[in-house]
Amino acid sequence: MYIIVAGGGKVGFYLARELLEQGHEVLVIEKDGKRADLIQNDLGNVVMVGMADEAATLEEAGAARADVICAVTGDDEDNLVICQVARKRFQVPRAIARINNPKNEEIFRLLGIDETVSSTNMVLAALEQEIPSRNLVPLLRLRHADIEIVEAVIDDSSPLVGVNLRDLSLPRESIIAVIIRRSQPIFPTGTTTLEVGDEVIALTRSAHEDALRSLFFRTARR
């Protein structure tokens, strides 16, 4: 793939290096000439000095044939505009934006940039996964489809111990995908019964997460 990396800071540098190692064609656009020289010394002739938010720069970079653009500067507004210009003016199929302020994730989505990466949110998600039991643990969110994959561990206080799945009234648009029991996956049927210690992995719409939580743990709690 041909991948344009806009922004040659730490994120852009390591991203470019990994992508090059994977055999992709990469071009880093960096506005600071000195910084660009440093990258060039390390990664070779894969850097262009310029402002990635200017259409002329993107044109020179060959954005029209790029498969992906990753906007990873330290400024959310720059990353937004870089992605929008790349998508709208050069029809780049995928634009991925780094986000610093987690609140901007929603704004970017509203403005047509679906794929965002927020290190702040990742740390938050990692913290949430540490919350021990009696909660739904978010494993993965497929943002463009508004679906979440969540995990719940059935403890002895759960109202679902000994319940047949077919007797379970799951919230709308939610399914139990797999149950992990003593490290073995069980692909459930209606006659599967839940036991203490089961890890239940479910798919749900974000909107129904609370309903699912109260089904598993009787009271919704965060």
Next chain:
Amino acid sequence: MFVVIMGCGRVGARLAQLLTKAGHEVTILDVNDAAFNRLGADFPGTTLLGNGIDMDVLRRAGIERADAFVAATQGDNRNIMASQIAQHVFKVPKVVTRIYDPIRSDTFTELGLNAISPTVLGANAFFERLTGSAPPSSPSS
């Protein structure tokens, strides 16, 4: 009408003064407190310290009841992002954006922003004063 202006530089401050003189209500934002000195001591509008690309700051500025939003900071991208938030998130009826870069100005005009490019306006004005005739159509894009 009630206008929220982001950016209290020369243009933002002057526009704020013009609007309040014409009887409009104005709240003006800037990230730098000293910028408000441009407004003069008798400015009847409201000033607010903060960044207009933050939705909470925009809410505090009263964007939800604003009739118009103006983005006039030095940063094109900040102006573009704040204007899109005003337009698409807060549904402000009238949004006007300063975009220096003519190409970006064209691109985001196509995407529905009401953009003013001082670069284009300035160059055209010079051309007219120098030649006495209207400039040919845009050299860019």
